Amino acid sequence: MSLPPHASLRVLVGLFAVAVLLAARHTLRRFWSGMPALPTLAKRILQQFVTDLQTRSVVQWWFGVLSVGLVMVSLHYIWLAHSLYATIPWLDIPAHAVSSAGVVGILILGLRETFPDYISNWWVITMVLAIGAGFEIYEFLVKTFWYHWTLTTYLEDTVLDLLIEMLSAGIIVHLSSSLKRQRRYTPPSMYPRNR
Numbered sequence: 611m612s613l614p615p616h617a618s619l620r621v622l623v624g625l626f627a628v629a630v631l632l633a634a635r636h637t638l639r640r641f642w643s644g645m646p647a648l649p650t651l652a653k654r655i656l657q658q659f660v661t662d663l664q665t666r667s668v669v670q671w672w673f674g675v676l677s678v679g680l681v682m683v684s685l686h687y688i689w690l691a692h693s694l695y696a697t698i699p700w701l702d703i704p705a706h707a708v709s710s711a712g713v714v715g716i717l718i719l720g721l722r723e724t725f726p727d728y729i730s731n732w733w734v735i736t737m738v739l740a741i742g743a744g745f746e747i748y749e750f751l752v753k754t755f756w757y758h759w760t761l762t763t764y765l766e767d768t769v770l771d772l773l774i775e776m777l778s779a780g781i782i783v784h785l786s787s788s789l790k791r792q793r794r795y796t797p798p799s800m801y802p803r804n805r
Contacts, residue, residue, distance in 0.1 A: 623764045624750035627743045630772065634740035641733050642725065655720030668719060675715030682708045696755070702767070703774055710738050710775035714782040731783045738779040742772050 638645055646654070662668050686705060689695055695702060717734050725733065746768050749756070756764050 619761045620756065620759070620764050622761065623756075623768050624747060626765070627746035627750060627768060631740055631743035631747065634736050634743060637736050638733065638740065641736070646724070651721065651724070654724045655716060658720045658723060662719070671715070671719055675712055675719060678708065678715070679712040682712060702771065706742070706771050706774045707778040710742065710778040711782045713738055713741060714779045714786075718783075718786055731787055734783050735776055735779045738775050739772060742775040746771065 645651075659672060662672060682705065686709075689701060689705070714734050717737055718731055756767070759767070
């Protein structure tokens, strides 16, 4: 009698994801020792969203981030319904990249008033790593697609997913930091008004 997949050596991938999640959480706590618990962070994101809607502040950014999220969720369910993840294996990569970019947008917009000024937006990469590892744990516990994979294939897929998420997060954080710097710098007018 063979062992169930969760009792095989592939459990090491699940344990790896747990270790990554705990390491990311520990790193976040080191960045900011007073970091609120996750339910409090979720509440602050929602409060910031409502405040931004009421003050009409950065609404276009929220609209953009949430639109990308809606499109990605829709595509994800279409791809699942038509088994496209199984027939097009690389489809997983853009799904993780775009989802990660959306998570970064929500975190930066929703928590911009929560994190102290001494912490740059680069903390988001660690948060995305924690969220991504949590998703990998969910896949291990709930999904069945990996049952026929070897330990090496499953580990490669998990590591690639996490790397793609962090790369996507890094790109979005870099772009948002560049935009932040540009807003702080107001170039002198090229054309004097009264000549």
